[in-house]
Amino acid sequence: MMNSIKILVVEDDELIRENILDLLDAEDFEGLGAENGYIGVEIAKAQIPDLILCDVMMPELDGYGVLEELRSEPKTAMIPFVFLTAKAEKNDVRSGMELGADDYLTKPCLPDELLKAINTRLDKQARIKEASQGQLDELRESITRSLPHELRTPLNGIMGFAELMSYEAEDLKPEEIREMADQILESSNRLYRLIQNFLLYADLELVSKNSDRLQQWRSQSTASIRATVEEMISLKADRFGRMGDLKYDLEESPVQIETSRLQKLVQEAIDNAFKFSPTGTPVRVMTKVKENTVLLTVINSGRGMTPEEIEQVGAYMQFNRKLHEQQGSGLGLAIAKRMAEIHQGSLTITSIPDEETRITITLPTGS
CATH class of the missing domain: 3.30.565.10 (Histidine kinase-like ATPase, C-terminal domain)
Structure with a gap:
C-alpha cells in the first residue's frame, strides 16, 4: 500500500533518479521525480513534499539555487532538504548548510545510507511538528482558561444593546436605534482588535521558538x-x-x-x-x-x-x-x-x- 509520505527527487542524471525512485517505491514512499532544478521548484511548490533529495551540480539552476528558492517561500521553507552530490569537499558541505540544508550525502551512496538519512530527517520533522502542535494546544488551553475580563466587557456591551433593540424595537426612536447601533459597532471593533492581539502574541511566541521562521522574518x-x-x-x-x-x-x-x-x-x-x-x-x-x-x-x-x-x-x-x-x-x-x-x-x-x-x-x- 502506498505510503502518504511524498519524497521529491531532483536529479539530472536519469539513471540515478530512476534508481532512487525505484528504491522509494519499494519502501512504500510516494516518489516524485524532477530532471532539473526549475522543474523541481515547480513540483515542490505544487505538491509540498515531505522531503526533498536534490543533486547539487545541475545545469542552469543548481541545487543551491533550488534550496534558496524554496527557503524563500513560506509554504516550502520548512520542507527537509537533503543534498546529493559526487563532490564531498568541506566547502560544499558548508555552503549547503549555510543555506539551510538538513543533510548532505555523497554519491554513490548505498541504499541503506540513503534510507537512513531519509528516515532520520522525517523523524526529526515529525518531532518538530509534534512540539509545535503541543505549544499550540497549550496556548489554546491557556487562552480558553484565562480569557480576561477585558475581552468580556465589549461582548457584554454588544449583547446588551442587541437584546434591548430586539425587545424594545417597536418603542425605540430612530435616533435611539442609531445610538445603540453605534455602541455595538464600537464594542465589536474593540473586541476584534483584542482578539487579534491575543492571536498575534501567541504567534510571536511560536516564531521566537522556531529558528526557520525567525530567520525568515528577520x-x-x-x-x-x-x-x-x-x-x-x-x-x-x-x-x-x-x-x-x-x-x-x-x-x-x-x-x-x-x-x-x-x-x-x-x-x-x-x-x-x-x-x-x-x-x-x-x-x-x-x-x-x-x-x-x-x-x-x-x-x-x-x-x-x-x-x-x-x-x-x-x-x-x-x-x-x-x-x-x-x-x-x-x-x-x-x-x-x-x-x-x-x-x-x-x-x-x-x-x-x-x-x-x-x-x-x-x-x-x-x-
Whole structure:
C-alpha cells in the first residue's frame, strides 16, 4: 500500500533518479521525480513534499539555487532538504548548510545510507511538528482558561444593546436605534482588535521558538520607514480627531522588518500616545538613523505611566500565567516590545507621571 509520505527527487542524471525512485517505491514512499532544478521548484511548490533529495551540480539552476528558492517561500521553507552530490569537499558541505540544508550525502551512496538519512530527517520533522502542535494546544488551553475580563466587557456591551433593540424595537426612536447601533459597532471593533492581539502574541511566541521562521522574518525589510510611519500616525491622529496635535520629524531609511509588522509597531506606540494624553497637547514622533540602527520615538504629555506599569509591559506575557495581568494598552505595548526584539531591536519606555511618556523603538536598518 502506498505510503502518504511524498519524497521529491531532483536529479539530472536519469539513471540515478530512476534508481532512487525505484528504491522509494519499494519502501512504500510516494516518489516524485524532477530532471532539473526549475522543474523541481515547480513540483515542490505544487505538491509540498515531505522531503526533498536534490543533486547539487545541475545545469542552469543548481541545487543551491533550488534550496534558496524554496527557503524563500513560506509554504516550502520548512520542507527537509537533503543534498546529493559526487563532490564531498568541506566547502560544499558548508555552503549547503549555510543555506539551510538538513543533510548532505555523497554519491554513490548505498541504499541503506540513503534510507537512513531519509528516515532520520522525517523523524526529526515529525518531532518538530509534534512540539509545535503541543505549544499550540497549550496556548489554546491557556487562552480558553484565562480569557480576561477585558475581552468580556465589549461582548457584554454588544449583547446588551442587541437584546434591548430586539425587545424594545417597536418603542425605540430612530435616533435611539442609531445610538445603540453605534455602541455595538464600537464594542465589536474593540473586541476584534483584542482578539487579534491575543492571536498575534501567541504567534510571536511560536516564531521566537522556531529558528526557520525567525530567520525568515528577520530577512524581510521595508524600503521606507518615513512613508510607513507618516501614513500610520496620520491615520491614527485623524481617528482621534487630533491632527493639530501631531508633530513629526522623520528621517528616511530602509528598515529590517516587514511592512505590516512595522505598521503594527507604529500603531501601538501612537495609539498609546493619543489614548493617554489630553486633546490639545502635542504628540511628537521622530525617526533618527544612527549607524546601523533606526530609532523611532513617540512622546506624549499625558498622565504618564508608573514604574509598575512599565515593568508590567517589560515582562513578557507568558500564556501559562493569567492573561488578565496584561490588558488593553499593556497587551498592545507588550506585543510591540516582543515584535521589536524578534527583529533584533528593542522597545523602551520612560515616563514622568503627569508630564511626559516617551516610547523608543530601535530596529536594524535594512539593505
